[in-house]
Amino acid sequence: MRCPVHPPSLDISRRTLLRQAAWAGMATQLPRWAWAQAAVRHDPFGLGVASGDPVHDGVVLWTRVLPPADLAGAHAPWAGTLTVRWELADDAQFRHIVQQGTAMALPELGHSVHVEVAGLRPDRWYHYRFMLGDATSPVGRTRTAPAPDALPGRLRLVFASCQRWEHGHYAAWRHACADQPDLVLFLGDYIYEYPSPQDATGLARVHALRLPRNLQDYRDRYALHKSDPALQAAHACAPWAVTWDDHEVQNDYAAGQGRGERAEWLPLRSAAWQAFYEHMPLRASTLAGSGFHQLQIHRRLHWGRLARLHMLDTRQYRDLQACRTPGKGATGAVRPDACPEILDSHRSFLGWEQEQWLHAGLAADARNQATRWSVLAQQTLFSPRRYPSGLQSTDSWDGYPAARDRLLQALAQHPPRNTVLLGGDIHQNYVCNVMAPHGPHAHGAPRILASEFCGTSISSRAGTTQEKVDAIARHNPHVLLARCEERGYGLCDITPTRWTTTLRALRDPLDAGSAAYTLARFVVEDGRPGPQPA
Structure with a gap:
C-alpha cells in the first residue's frame, strides 16, 4: 500500500522543521475563508483519526491527510501545505461544538496534523473530527484527565x-x-x-x-x-x-x-x-x-x-x-x-x-x-x-x-x-x-x-x-x-x-x-x- 506524498525538501533545517511543527499544531481560531467547500474526489482521511497524551485541560488530536492515489493528475495544492479544519464537541452529532479551528498539514511532515487543544474541562469526554473541503473524517472520542488535585474513583x-x-x-x-x-x-x-x-x-x-x-x-x-x-x-x-x-x-x-x-x-x-x-x-x-x-x-x-x-x-x-x-x-x-x-x-x-x-x-x-x-x-x-x-x-x-x-x-x-x-x-x-x-x-x-x-x-x-x-x-x-x-x-x-x-x-x-x-x-x-x- 503506497500512499505517495512529496518527500521533505532535503535542505530544510531541523530547527525550521521544529518551528513549523509547533506552528502547525497550534489550535488556531477558524477564519471565515476556511469554510469554503472545495470538492474532494477521494478519502483524504483513509488512515483514520487519533488522540493522545491527555492532560487535565487538553489533548492532542491527530490525522494524516492522504493525497489522491495518482498524483499525476492532481492539482498543485496537494503538493503543498493544506488547511484542515477541526471541531471538538460535547456530543457525537456536533450539536454543541466546544472548540473549532484550523491546522496546517505540512508536506515536510507527510501532511500529518497534530492539534494541541487546550482550555478544556477536566475529566470530561469529547468528540472530534477533521474536514478538508467537503470531506469529513470519522468521528473520534477522546477525554481529558482529572484535575491535578482530584482523586477519581476509577x-x-x-x-x-x-x-x-x-x-x-x-x-x-x-x-x-x-x-x-x-x-x-x-x-x-x-x-x-x-x-x-x-x-x-x-x-x-x-x-x-x-x-x-x-x-x-x-x-x-x-x-x-x-x-x-x-x-x-x-x-x-x-x-x-x-x-x-x-x-x-x-x-x-x-x-x-x-x-x-x-x-x-x-x-x-x-x-x-x-x-x-x-x-x-x-x-x-x-x-x-x-x-x-x-x-x-x-x-x-x-x-x-x-x-x-x-x-x-x-x-x-x-x-x-x-x-x-x-x-x-x-x-x-x-x-x-x-x-x-x-x-x-x-x-x-x-x-x-x-x-x-x-x-x-x-x-x-x-x-x-x-x-x-x-x-x-x-x-x-x-x-x-x-x-x-x-x-x-x-x-x-x-x-x-x-x-x-x-x-x-x-x-x-x-x-x-x-x-x-x-x-x-x-x-x-x-x-x-x-x-x-x-x-x-x-x-x-x-x-x-x-x-x-x-x-x-x-x-x-x-x-x-x-x-x-x-x-x-x-x-x-x-x-x-x-x-x-x-x-x-x-x-x-x-x-x-x-x-x-x-x-x-x-x-x-x-x-x-x-x-x-x-x-x-x-x-x-x-x-x-x-x-x-x-
Whole structure:
C-alpha cells in the first residue's frame, strides 16, 4: 500500500522543521475563508483519526491527510501545505461544538496534523473530527484527565504492544475498544520493518512492502498498519499514550547502533523516527529541539492523584548490547561467564539522564503519598528470567542487570505508595513479584517492592513453546504466571484501593472476527505490593 506524498525538501533545517511543527499544531481560531467547500474526489482521511497524551485541560488530536492515489493528475495544492479544519464537541452529532479551528498539514511532515487543544474541562469526554473541503473524517472520542488535585474513583486503561501484520489480524483491538478504556498505552512495535516471507503458510495475511530504506518506505509501512479497521476503531475510541521499541526502526537496534555502517544507519533511524512522529498523536515538543536526530519520548502523564504514569524509552539512549559487534546483529543470549561485559556497572538501559529523571520522579512520588499508583510504562519484561540453560538475554533488562539493580535500589530507598510496571515486547504474558535486590547486607526473606504485568502481543508470534516457558517459571519463583500461546492485551481497572489486571486473549489470532476470553485476573491491593490471583 503506497500512499505517495512529496518527500521533505532535503535542505530544510531541523530547527525550521521544529518551528513549523509547533506552528502547525497550534489550535488556531477558524477564519471565515476556511469554510469554503472545495470538492474532494477521494478519502483524504483513509488512515483514520487519533488522540493522545491527555492532560487535565487538553489533548492532542491527530490525522494524516492522504493525497489522491495518482498524483499525476492532481492539482498543485496537494503538493503543498493544506488547511484542515477541526471541531471538538460535547456530543457525537456536533450539536454543541466546544472548540473549532484550523491546522496546517505540512508536506515536510507527510501532511500529518497534530492539534494541541487546550482550555478544556477536566475529566470530561469529547468528540472530534477533521474536514478538508467537503470531506469529513470519522468521528473520534477522546477525554481529558482529572484535575491535578482530584482523586477519581476509577481509571480503566488498556496496555498492548507488538502487532506484526502477517502474524495475525487485529481482532484484539476490536475487543479492547469494546472494553471502553479511558486510556490506551501502546508500549512498542507498532509496525514491523520486515518484508513478508515468501512462504505464507500459517500467516493471516501478507503485504508487498520492501525492507524500509527511506522515509517514504516507513510512511508506507504505517499506512499499511493503519489501514486495518479494528486498529482505526481503537484509536478513535479513546486517547492513547505511545512509546516505541525496536521494530519501528530495525530489530534490536540500540541508540545510534544498528546493522550496517553508521553513516547509512543514522539517516535511516532519523527517517523512521520522523515517520513515527508523523503517525502518532504526539505533541510538537516531542521533537526536543533537534528534529529527528532525537525525540523526547519519555514523559509523565497524571491522572489526578490516582495515578502518575512514567512513560519510558528503552531504545534511544541504551548502551550497545553486551558482546555485540558494532554494525552487526545482536547476540540474543550469552553466558555471563563468557561475556563479562554484561555485568559492567557503567552500562545503562535507559541512558544516565533518563535514569536520573526516573529516579527523581519516583522519589517525588514517594514524598507525595497522595499519589496512589506510580506506573512505569516501558517496553519489555523487567523482572529477571533465569534460564535453566544458564543463558542470559542481552536485549532486555536481563542484558543490563546493573541498571535494573539501580532502579530497584531507587524503589527500595524511596518507595512510592504503590508501584506497578507494565511491559510488552516478548509476545508472552508474565505476571511477577518485583523483588528487592540481593545486596551483600540483605537479611531475611526477599522483599516484594512492586508488581509487574508484561503483556503478550496483539498479533506477533512468541517463537517458543509453553513447555520451555514452564521450565523458566519453575526456575524463577518470583514469576506467578508465564504464558506464550496467547495473543491479546491487558486491561487494568484502577481505583484508589485496588488495581485489577485482566489478561485478555484471542481464540484465534488468524481470524479477524475472533472471540476473546479472560486468560487470568490479578489484583494488587493499596499498600500491599505483589499481584494476587483474583
